[in-house]
Amino acid sequence: MNGAADAKKALRALGANADVIVESFINRGFGNSDEDRKAIDALSKYRLVTHLDDDDTIRVRNVVARLLNHTMGRAKQESADAQISAMWKDLNDKFGHYREALKLNSFDDVLNLESEIQEQLAEIIEDINNATSQFSYFISTGFSHVAHLDLRLRINEQAINQGRRLNDVLESFSLEELSELARGNEFLARMLLKILPRQLEIATKNLASALKTLAERLVKLRKDASLTNMIISFEKHLLRDPNFRPSIAGLTDSKLPASINVSSPITLFGYADVETVSEHQISLLADIINKIPAKDDAKKPENVRTGEIQIDLYSAPQEIESDPVDTALSEMVTYIIDEGETVKASQIITALELDITVNDLMVLAAGYIRGLPASKREAIDYRFIGGAHPHYKDVLIATDMEITSC
Structure with a gap:
C-alpha cells in the first residue's frame, strides 16, 4: 500500500x-x-x-x-530537429565509409553499408513525415484544451517557433549538398536525388500549410486578447463602482463638434463616363448592341438552314500571342546565366513594363526556376528579400526576390 x-x-x-x-x-x-x-x-x-x-x-x-x-496534443517535433540532424550527421559518416569501401573493393562492406544507408535514410524520411504531419494535427486542434487566452496565445507563438525549427531542418537539405554527396555514384544518386527530395517536397508543403494556418490564428488570437482585456477592464471598474453603466446618454450637443450636431441630406448623381472609355470597351459595347434584335425582327422565326457544312482547311492559321510574363521569365533566365548578373523581381517589372504585381511575379519566377532543366537550374539561384511584419514580429513578409547566377 x-x-x-x-x-x-x-x-x-x-x-x-x-x-x-x-x-x-x-x-x-x-x-x-x-x-x-x-x-x-x-x-x-x-x-x-x-x-x-x-x-x-x-x-x-x-x-x-x-x-x-x-x-x-504536443507533437514529436519538440526534439525532431535535433534528432533528424543527429541522424543525418551519422548518415554522412556512412557515406564516407561507403566510398572508402568502394575504393578498397570490399564488396561485403559495400553491401552492408548500402543496406544500412537505405534503412537509416528511411528512418530520417519517416521522422520528417511524422514531425510535419503531427505538427499539422497539433495545429488543427486549435489549442482548444487551453482555456486561458493569454496562455493559448503563448502556445501559439511557441508553435510558430517549433515550425520554424522544422522548416530550418527541411531547408538544410540543399540540392547542392545532396548532389555533392551523390556525385558519380548511382546508388547514392537514387537515394539522395530522387527518393529524398520527393519526400522533402511533400513535408515542406504540409509544413507551409500548417504555418499559414498558425499565423492567421495568431492574428485572430491577438485581436481576441485585446477585446478580452477591454471587457476585463470594464468588469474591474464595475466591481469598484457597482452603479457604473456604460452609456452615451451623457453626451450633449455642447460636448460634440458642430459637424456632428448638424445633419443634411446628401444628393447623389450618376453619369456615364465616356471620356475615359478605351477603344476596346467601345468595341465590346458595340458587339453587345449589334446582337440585340430589332423590334421588327423580334417575333420573326429564325430561318432553318439545311445543307452541307463546309470547313475551310486552307485558311491561314491563327497566331496565338505568347504570355508576356512567360517571355520575360525566359529572357531573364537567359540573361542572368549568360551575363552572370543579379536582378530583382521589381526591376524586371519596371524594365519590361509588365502588368503584374511583385508578389505574383515572385511566385511565378520561383515555380519557373524549379521547373527548369537540371543544367539551367543548377546555374541559377534566388532568395527572397523582406523582413518582419511591423506589428507581428513572428510573421515574415517577402517584399522582393533577388535572382542571381551561381
Missing part, C-alpha cells in the same frame, strides 16, 4: 502545481519565481524533475513530459 500512497501524493503534487508545470513545459524549463521553486521542491520528493544537457535549467522528467504530450 505504500506504493499506492506515494502515487496519490505524487498526483496531488502535480495537481497542486499544475499551472507552473504547464508553464515550465511550454518554456522548456522552470523559472526563478517563488511558485517555480515551490513546485520544484514538491516534485523533487517524487523524482519528477531533472537537469538536462548539463545546464542549470530544471525541467520535468520524461514521465511527466509524456503525460503532457498526450494530454496537450
Whole structure:
C-alpha cells in the first residue's frame, strides 16, 4: 500500500502545481519565481524533475513530459530537429565509409553499408513525415484544451517557433549538398536525388500549410486578447463602482463638434463616363448592341438552314500571342546565366513594363526556376528579400526576390 500512497501524493503534487508545470513545459524549463521553486521542491520528493544537457535549467522528467504530450496534443517535433540532424550527421559518416569501401573493393562492406544507408535514410524520411504531419494535427486542434487566452496565445507563438525549427531542418537539405554527396555514384544518386527530395517536397508543403494556418490564428488570437482585456477592464471598474453603466446618454450637443450636431441630406448623381472609355470597351459595347434584335425582327422565326457544312482547311492559321510574363521569365533566365548578373523581381517589372504585381511575379519566377532543366537550374539561384511584419514580429513578409547566377 505504500506504493499506492506515494502515487496519490505524487498526483496531488502535480495537481497542486499544475499551472507552473504547464508553464515550465511550454518554456522548456522552470523559472526563478517563488511558485517555480515551490513546485520544484514538491516534485523533487517524487523524482519528477531533472537537469538536462548539463545546464542549470530544471525541467520535468520524461514521465511527466509524456503525460503532457498526450494530454496537450504536443507533437514529436519538440526534439525532431535535433534528432533528424543527429541522424543525418551519422548518415554522412556512412557515406564516407561507403566510398572508402568502394575504393578498397570490399564488396561485403559495400553491401552492408548500402543496406544500412537505405534503412537509416528511411528512418530520417519517416521522422520528417511524422514531425510535419503531427505538427499539422497539433495545429488543427486549435489549442482548444487551453482555456486561458493569454496562455493559448503563448502556445501559439511557441508553435510558430517549433515550425520554424522544422522548416530550418527541411531547408538544410540543399540540392547542392545532396548532389555533392551523390556525385558519380548511382546508388547514392537514387537515394539522395530522387527518393529524398520527393519526400522533402511533400513535408515542406504540409509544413507551409500548417504555418499559414498558425499565423492567421495568431492574428485572430491577438485581436481576441485585446477585446478580452477591454471587457476585463470594464468588469474591474464595475466591481469598484457597482452603479457604473456604460452609456452615451451623457453626451450633449455642447460636448460634440458642430459637424456632428448638424445633419443634411446628401444628393447623389450618376453619369456615364465616356471620356475615359478605351477603344476596346467601345468595341465590346458595340458587339453587345449589334446582337440585340430589332423590334421588327423580334417575333420573326429564325430561318432553318439545311445543307452541307463546309470547313475551310486552307485558311491561314491563327497566331496565338505568347504570355508576356512567360517571355520575360525566359529572357531573364537567359540573361542572368549568360551575363552572370543579379536582378530583382521589381526591376524586371519596371524594365519590361509588365502588368503584374511583385508578389505574383515572385511566385511565378520561383515555380519557373524549379521547373527548369537540371543544367539551367543548377546555374541559377534566388532568395527572397523582406523582413518582419511591423506589428507581428513572428510573421515574415517577402517584399522582393533577388535572382542571381551561381
